[in-house]
Amino acid sequence: MRAFLLPMAVVAGALALGGCATSPSMTTDERIALYFQHAGPPVPSFRLTRFVRQTQWTPLGDRALAVWTSQSRGHLLQLRGRCPGLAIAHTVQISNSFGTVNARWDSVTPRTVSVAMPQSCRIVQIRPLDGTGLRDARREMRATVYADRPADVVEDNGPDVSDRPGDYLPTQEP
16 A cells, blocks of 8 residues: 555656646736726626537636636626535536526536536626637737846937947957
8 A cells, every 4th residue: 555655746846846847827816906907897797609518618716707608708707605516626517598698697617527516606796708808818928028127227318429329349350
């Protein structure tokens, strides 16, 4: 038994370190803010596609999620309170009435391996998402490189003697 536990401990340690080696490019708060920037005004309901199992979803912390009914069409669902297990769920179940999800009536139930009796979380607000705008904003953020300016950098106030090209070009000797 002990010979079995040692390799398992090594594998668990390697997985834990591997998880720490990379971090997401955005914090949860930044992701939620980005989704809210691309969300429209609240609507009372939205229609799920016929193939509910193929609906994609994106967890946004433990109080919201985005549900995608197509590549460019989605809805931001805000939940009444904290929804345990939403961030680690492998799938979600969304209650609906004949394919229509209603705010204040329907709920989201996260499905995880570790929770036998998952808690359903009431949807309090639904906002349509601009999927194209959101995708473009993400693409722009990935292409942008951010760097902090050192504190000792002084603002450039125009040409100086040292700005002439001849001052720093190497001299050429025949």
